[in-house]
Amino acid sequence: MFKTNRTDKSGTLTELDYTVYGRMIPLTKIIQHMREMHKDYQRETETNETHTRHLRIWHDHSDILNHTYISIMVSTLYDTASFITDEEYRAKYPERPPADVQAMVEKPFLYVLGQSSSSDIDQLSYIPVRVDDLQNLKAQSGEVRYVMRFFSGDGPPRQFEAGHQRGGNFACLCGIPSKDHMNLDNAFQIDVPSSQERLKIFKEGELWKGFSLMRPSPFANLKKQDIMRELVARSHDTDDKNKVELQEELSNTLRGIQRPPAMFSTPKNVFDLLHDYEVPPGEPLHDITNVVQNLITELPYHISNPDTLKDFEKFSTATIGDKNQI
DNA sequence: GTTCCGAGGAGGGCTCTCCA
DNA sequence: TGGAGAGCCCTCCTCGGAAC
Incomplete structure (x- = not known):
């Protein structure tokens, strides 16, 4: 159920409720499909022991025909214990062209597609x-045995x-203040908290009890008394501190x-399902985007062959052109 | 019917002003 | 003096109208 605003012909602004539906393909069905797709890449074993496959989740928002959607994809992580290597594939199927087995195994499958804004309430x-x-x-x-292992x-x-x-002074999942992101010594020493550790920190005080799927930010816009109550519950000294100092200490x-990890947001006990689930603090392709952009811009100046230079300049223009970011 | 563009929203932080 | 809130900033996302 979502809320939207509409202005009628008289100019009166009214709030409306409307219901939208998302489509989820059950994981059991996706895995059945995966097995069919992966059968040529699976390693044959002689034992009857239970095998483990690791699943990776990815999701993002986009708009289609002026409506916003969330798309969630799921893929299997390549593992040589479960899947053959490129060389083994060539030896097994000499009549076929070579294949990138890891790329084929990790091909994503659509899991959920539904209408949703990017607000926490809608996503939750x-x-x-x-x-x-x-x-x-x-x-x-x-x-x-299938294990939900990574989010990318x-x-x-x-x-x-x-x-x-999102954003702010603690934008990174590692917990380092934004002003210290350039401090490599600090960055290399920090231990990124796991989902369980995040949940533990979240629940150390009292205000987390006000969390619900409809009120996902129990620490937002607190009064001074509420901040003091939360800090006292977390065994902090609040004497002789003004609101700014208290807020800074809580932050x-x-x-x-701000809230439990998304998959831990329901009352259900999911520790046995998600005890290995990791949300890495970085997204490699985005994090090195400017390095890649600099390389693509710089490389033509080091190419002497005119034909190669022409081809590379075409590639550079098509990749970067007038874009601010690739 | 689809794509592009740009104003505005969401969720954060910082600074300033008002007022008890 | 200090709390509360307005106003502004940031990035990424949303969504309605214009353009094709």
């Missing part, structure tokens, strides 16, 4: 069904998935943690 509305589906997957697992994606989806604030304590 898809969590209960994702948790139910994960429980259903475990109940139906056979000789292969852009910055905002990672922040949502980890229960982290430094939470280090950007």
